[in-house]
Amino acid sequence: MIKRLNIYLKEMYPPFLRGSLSLILFFEIYFITLLSNHIVPKSIGIQEFVGVFTVFGFWLALRIADEFKDYETDKINFPSRALPSGRVTKKDLKVLLIIDYAIIIILNLVFMNNIIYFAALIIYGILMSLWFFAKKYIQPNLVLALITHNPVELILDYYVISFACIKYNLPVFTKTTLLICVTLYFPALAWEISRKIKAPEDENQYVTYSILFGYKKATMFVLLVILCEMITTNLLVYKIYINTSAYLISMLMIGILTIRYLWLVYNGLEFIKNPKKFKLGKRVEIYLYVTMLLVLVMEIVNLFIR
Template sequence: MIKRLNVYLKEMYPLLPRLILSLTLFFEIYMITLLSNHISSFRIGIQEFVGVFTVFGFWLALRIADELKDYETDKINFPKRPLPSGRVTKRDLWILLTIDYALMIFLNLVFMNNVLFFIVLLIYGVLMSLWFFAKKYIQPNLVLALITHNPVELILDYYIISFACIKYKLPVFTGTTLLICVTLYFPALAWEVSRKIKAPDDENQYVTYSKLFGYKKATMFVMLVIFCEMITTNILAYRLSIIMVIILTVRYFWLVYNCIEFIKSPKKFKLGKRVEVYLYITALLVLIMEILNLFVM
């Protein structure tokens, strides 16, 4: 089983890249929450790393849940993936999912101060795996699936924000925390849409946004989402450093350029991969600027 799970994780959830992304996202949100509330002195302990693991473990749980609930359609659309191809079994994934949930629940109950927010996150994740008890309506409707499933990223962001606020005795629900939450949600929304945009010649029976709306309109929607993200990001960044505003605006135009190039020549590259790079670069840049703001600026 361990060998089979190793194959699965290597292909579907590479541990080191996902751990680095979880670490980056957690501390990006954690630090910008503190800096936006004028707190420049903070303590990092076991709670922060439990938070990082929760982000990592929750993403893993969503990945496994998707494998299990989409098994029948994946046999048709993605037959070479580990589960549809038989290289990993459903039992293997259920065991991994059980261990993952058990660790998250234990660590959060023992160490974290925002258990209520964790419970909300957990419940929403479980409801997603059950299609909110409306599978026959949600599964065939890509837009409805996006509306019902994608907000989980907002809840995950607020899980991190709530931890930072409670630890430093800050109000959890304010205009600033809402702005932070929405700002970090936009890149996730852009990536979720862009990874289901294909060039016309690459379309198959798998339902994509490009098949529903055309690849040009779908790509323009991604540009609109990223434009909103640029506005909200720069509102937050302006409070910290004008240099951050300039840098973040430059990376926005880099993605706009890629979107335009994709519209001109959709066979040139996969848009989802470029948006994924944008997401990683954005998170890393913001984290670096936050650290510089704390210790240099």
Template sequence: MFGRLNIYFREMYPLLPRLGLAAIMFFEIYFVLLLNTGVRDFRIGFQEAIGVFTIFVFLMILRIADDFKDYETDQRLFPERALPSGRVHKKDLAMALATIVSISVLLNLFFMNNQGWFLFLYIYGTLMSFWFFKKDKIQNSLPLALVTHNPVMMILNIYTITFVCYKYQLPLLSLPTILLAFTMYFPSLIWEISRKIRAPKDETAYVTYSKLFGYQKVTRFVAVITLVDIVTNILLLWKISLLGVLVLIANVLWMMVQFGQYIKDPTRFNIKERVERYTYITELTMVVSVATYLLMRMLG
């Protein structure tokens, strides 16, 4: 079983990179929120480690749940993947999931300060994995699947936000918390849509947003979301790094050019790859700006 799980995690959920991603997601929200609310006395300890672990586990849950939900479809369209190919068994993933989820639940219930929000996150994730008991209706509607499933990423962000607010006695509802909930959610929404945009000649039996609505309309929609996203980033970074703000502006202008070129000629490049590059630069700018600010404070 462990050999098969190693195959799965290596191909579908690389553990160390995903743990690093979880840490970035957690501490980006953590420090951006504190710096925007005037908190300068940071107390990082065991709870923060649990927070990172919880995000890591939840992203794993989403990955495995998707493989379970799409098993029959993947057997037809992606038979080379670890689970549909038979190189990994459903029982292997179920046992691994049960073990790591149990650990995550116990850690949160005994040591964290936002148990209610944690339970809400896991309950929503569980309902989502069962298609909210409306599988036939949701599975056959790409927009409905997006509306019901993608918001879980915002709930994951709120999990971190509530932990920070409770720990440092900050208001749950404020401009920084609202902006953070959205600025950390929009990249997942943008990526989820853009990965299902294809040029007309590249469309297959796989259902995409471009097939349903036309690649031009969907690309324009993603462009609008991208602009809204960058506004939230700029507002949060304004007090931390003006240089970072300039990088964000340059990056989004570059991305708008890419959207325009793709609308004119979708055969030039894969828009998902350009969106991923834009997202990496945006998030890296946020992380580096915050890290630089904290480092300067330590040295000063």
């Protein structure tokens, strides 16, 4: 079983890559929550790293749940993947899922201060894995699946936000925390849509947004989502740096973030002109990772200049 699970993780959920992303995402949200309230974190300890592992473990749980949910269609559309190909079994993944949930639940009960928000995250994740008890309506409807499943990213963001706010005696639900949440949600939404946009020649029986709406309209919607993210990101940068002596740094960050946005707009327009040139989802994924790193770097720089 261990050998089979190692094959699965290597192919479907590389621990080092996903662990690095979990670390970056957690501290991106954690620092931006504090800095937007003009608070410098006093210490980083075991709670923060339990939070990082919770992000990692929760993403893993969603990945495994998707294996079960999409098993029949994956046998047709992605037969070479670990589970459909038989290189890992459903029993293996059930054991991994139980261990994963057990670890993050125990760690949160012992160390974390935001159990209610953690419970909301876990309950929503379980409901997602069960198609909210409406599989026959949600599974064949890509838009309905997006509406019901994608908000889990918002709940995950609020899990981290709530930890930071409770630790530093801040209100959890404010205009600022809402701004943070939607700003971080937009790139995830853009990626979720873009990875299901294909060139007409590449379409098959796998339902995509490009089949439903056409690849041009679907791509323009992705660019609109990213425009919203660009606006809210700049608002956050302004809020973080207002009343500080780092005006020039804030202008530099806004400039860099704008260039990043223009790069994706250029790629989106290139994809519309020639959809066979590259996969849009890969470019949006790069945009997502670069955004996370840029914001985290901005936050760390801000900590040193305060």
